[in-house]
Amino acid sequence: MRIARSRLVSVLAAFALIGLAAAGLRLSEPEENFQVISGAVGTPVKINNGEVAVTQVRVGSFLKEYDQIANRTPGMFVAVTVTGAATGAKELRLGDAHLLSKQVRYDRYKIAGVLLTSPGFETTADLLFEVDPAQIDDLTIEMWPNEVIMGYHERVRIKLGVPAANAEQWRAAAKDRGIEVSRQTMRAIP
């Protein structure tokens, strides 16, 4: 038995297979493929399953717990107050976060936990970072939700308002200043 071959069908089949392979690769490589959603301090940013906002940024050289000095750093602590609101039908899981400053990346200070928010609620927590005061230009927080399929995930980047021109003011503000770390709070979305 012989079948007529159409070049068009072959080309379309080849493109379909290449597309399928590309999608598979993209789904399996979370570190390299993500959509960046930029925002500003004080303004909520929409992501899958909700909104994220940075409401406050504080700097200091030591941490306070119940009016006692808990930890000191030769560098600088940055406390970023983040609110995650689960505005959709699913819970909002903010996985991890780090601070970016040009070529430097700062991971969370101490153990990083997932900021988990049930539908209809918003959760506020302080995310803590220990940074090198000499490298804080354009400090930007990057956060991302935990998702089952990582290939099309989103990362929120919010500049904390530290341009090179006023980095010195931030360094001065951190000197001999303590940061009272707040406990995580939750409330229903108003």
Added chain:
Amino acid sequence: MRQLSMRRILFPVAAVAAVMIYVIWWVTYAGIHYNPRYSIRLPGAAAEVQGTTVRLVSLVRAGELRDAGGGPPELPVPGAVWLVAELEIVRHDPAKEFPCGAKLLGPEGRLWNAEPFRVRRATEWCKPDNPVDQAIRFESIFLVPARYADKLVGVALVDLGTAERTAVLTPPV
């Protein structure tokens, strides 16, 4: 137009078919395991989960959680209310344990986990290894935004050990 033998075309057709079978299998698996499916029971009706019969005795909305030890009540977070579900279970199969995965199902598939609380309660918390053939009552307590408290569907008995639809118990009328 050139002619091609059936044998030469079989390999690419088989390859495409294999890829399609894999994609269909994956989409079906994801649909079953990542998108919850529910089976809503009649008011007061029981459900079977891992060899245990479960019944929702009551689902009560509360503005505060009373302390059985006489201490101060626990208030919900701003804008929310407590929902106290009392469930009764009878374990039939000693080889299986009740998964204690009760969640509250709200409108449009919203799910709330049981919430930890600080006060002492008169009714027990859920335990997986209950005595066989003995009716046990326990509480699951949820925190829900007040605006959804009148739109709840019921208590979903989430069991990750099965791909069957999740049974949703509704309180007796």
